[in-house]
Amino acid sequence: MDVIPVALAGRSYDVTIEAGCVLDGFARNADAYLRSYRPATAGAPRAVPFVADTNSHALFRDAVEESLDSAGLEARWFVVAPGEGAKSWAVLEQVTDWLLGLGISRSDHVFALGGGVVGDLTGFACAIAKRGCGFVQLPTTLLAQVDSSVGGKTAINTSAGKNLIGAFHQPSAVLIDPLVLDTLPDREMRAGHAEVLKYGLLGDAEFFAWLEANGSRVLAREADPLAYAIATSIAAKARIVAEDERETSGTRALLNLGHTFGHALEAETGFGDRLLHGEAVALGMVLAARYSEHRGELSASDAERVTRAVDRAGLPSELAALNLDCDGDKLCAHMHHDKKMEGSTLPFVLLRAIGGAYLARDVDLADLAAFLDRQMQAH
Template identity: 65%
Template sequence: MAVVPVKLGGRSYDVHIGPGLLADAAAHCAPLLRKRAVSIVTDANVAGHWREPVERSFAAGGIATRWLVLDPGESAKSWQGLATVVDWLLAGQVERGDHVVALGGGVIGDLVGFAAAILKRGCHFIQLPTSLLAQVDSSVGGKTAINTGAGKNLVGAFHQPSLVLADLSALGTLPGRQVRAGYAEVLKYGVLGDRAFFDWLADNGPRVIAGESEALEHAVATSVAAKARIVAEDERETADRRALLNLGHTFGHALEAETGFSDRLLHGEAVALGMVLAARYSARIGLMSADEAARVTAAVDAAGLPGEIAALGLDCDGRRLADHMLHDKKMDAGTLPFILLKGIGAAFVDRDVALADVAAFLDEQLRAH
């Protein structure tokens, strides 16, 4: 098992990475819990696999549990979903000193984390991420949010968990498409700031996707360590350091908005395609070579992730996609910073990108292939 510390002073916590952590969840969580029933929020898909072993672990530790099981899917990250969770926690008389447990993927973690952030002006929570995407990205760093009609993750709060248990055994229950979507976030860490890791993934990515234990633990631990370093340097994204984690997301969120935040395009798939677009746009304006951009595309293709915007069959033009970007939460003083590349492993924030030029570029991509 690997343990990666997230160093944030009084808000520091550890991320445990390895197999069997959910079956032994009580032992890890007990030091944080009070002598009260612990509230656990999950979704129906995750509950089918992991409610029984988690419940059994807490029962063996003498800890009672109460459960809220939500419908699966991105639609849970809504005002209605938030109200459901908050009302349920209030009905259970959850106090500020209690820990709420989020058992599930990124949707559950984001939703429960935001509920914990606002409940009685803030209570504690523990992340038990069950998807690869959640383990390497959304469970670490304290970003919590819901979606609105205006866009993705526009209403939320920074609220750090007290503990993260990333059980690699949970990944064996995921459909292949979900694993590949999570792998996009793993690949992102190589593309944005670690060329050696990108090269390692070029050789070992198939082993990671196949769930081979040694490769998987290395990939998850390396990704979490990279995010932990960035978060420690720029927790609330007030400098450009944490913004680098948004590589692929500005393009990706526009694509998610155009597809209705639905299963038509999973978040990780959107990030993968967004990285391809960021690399190609960087090459288009002379920041990186076309060969380097092609390597990013090849890595995405090799993982079985979408690498061509035209394949989505969107009924829109580049201007419409660029308009979605105007709702991006990173808008500042009327400008939208883009995360672009000077090469693999060399991401940076560019605040001088003209959306009209991005729209023209997207038009070219929509017509290509």
């Protein structure tokens, strides 16, 4: 078992990584896991709210309900459809109305069981219900385990763009069970691996080199490499979040490596199954590396290493392969809706080396659009 603290003034919490802590151990050790987060009222069993997507609900409901039964508690479920469509005003309203109907108090906790969509939606609902109630993350995808479940960013999507309406609201705890990834489709596993690669690229060249050698073992879900990749990724994010919780100093912005490109690609492809978030981030990191090379800041050999690592993970690495019906100007127009816009300037996370990300505030969007046009015609 690994326990990684996220050290924040007055709001610190632990990320616990333990094989079986949700799938098996959650049932065996319900009292230990729930003691701090169970409803405080004595007497009759209280309802413990769980928000889950349909996949996680079908896979893990029995184990969760066994856990609660053994602790003298009862589960209440709000189940959403999988995918980005659940991060909407309409579903947010339904979740908050449901929580208020259960009589949730500010001392209660809601459990988010699912991928990043469930965590983002649940966290935002908990940020605004009763002006803030607690929640616990039980992430069931690799992407959520290594990235979105940690750090307190919660949001929904709107017609203007992805994650533009939200709040910083830290969880009370994060419980990560690598064994639940055995149920994850291979495509989702690869999408999550993009975020693992990101941590090496942005600040840990040694970890990136380890992933070049061992990434196939992580994707194959070998226990030790998978646990190491998860723990190393979370430790990196915890350090950055502790230093810059609300993305004010620029340090936390480095976590957006690949995301400015990626969100534009998601917007152009409709935020659906055509291009998953992790796939968009993977291609976005390749584009960030190539654009850094174009600017004379990253060597051609390092840019090629990024492309090869993404390729070997089975993730998209060529913009031309998407066959988008748009040009570079339109992709740049999507970027204007990015929440990182500062006045008329959009900071980009670029690379000077593997493990050497930095925040560029001097990107000429006309030059970027021309670069993207060439990428859509290349290879």
